[in-house]
Amino acid sequence: MHEDPPAHAPAPVLAPASTLPVTLAPPHSISTVERGSFCLARCTCGWSGPARRSRDRARTDAAEHAAAADR
Numbered sequence: 001m002h003e004d005p006p007a008h009a010p011a012p013v014l015a016p017a018s019t020l021p022v023t024l025a026p027p028h029s030i031s032t033v034e035r036g037s038f039c040l041a042r043c044t045c046g047w048s049g050p051a052r053r054s055r056d057r058a059r060t061d062a063a064e065h066a067a068a069a070d071r
C-alpha cells in the first residue's frame with residue numbers, strides 16, 4: 001500500500017485587484033472648424049482657438065495648446 005502525500009504545490013500568489021489609475025488625461029484631439037472665411041481649432045477637451053484667416057494658423061494654435069496641455 002502506497003499513499004502519496006497530498007501535493008503541496010505553492011499556490012500562485014494572487015495579486016490584489018490592481019488599482020491602476022484609469023483617469024488618464026483625455027487625449028487632445030483637435031479638429032479645425034471653418035466659419036465663413038475663418039478657421040479655428042477645436043479640441044476635445046473643450047478648448048477652442050481664436051478664429052484665424054488661415055487653417056495653418058489654426059493648426060499652429062492647436063499644436064501650441066496640445067503642447068501646453070501635455071505637461
Ligand SMILES: [Zn+2]
Binds near residue numbers: 046065
Ligand atoms: Zn485640449
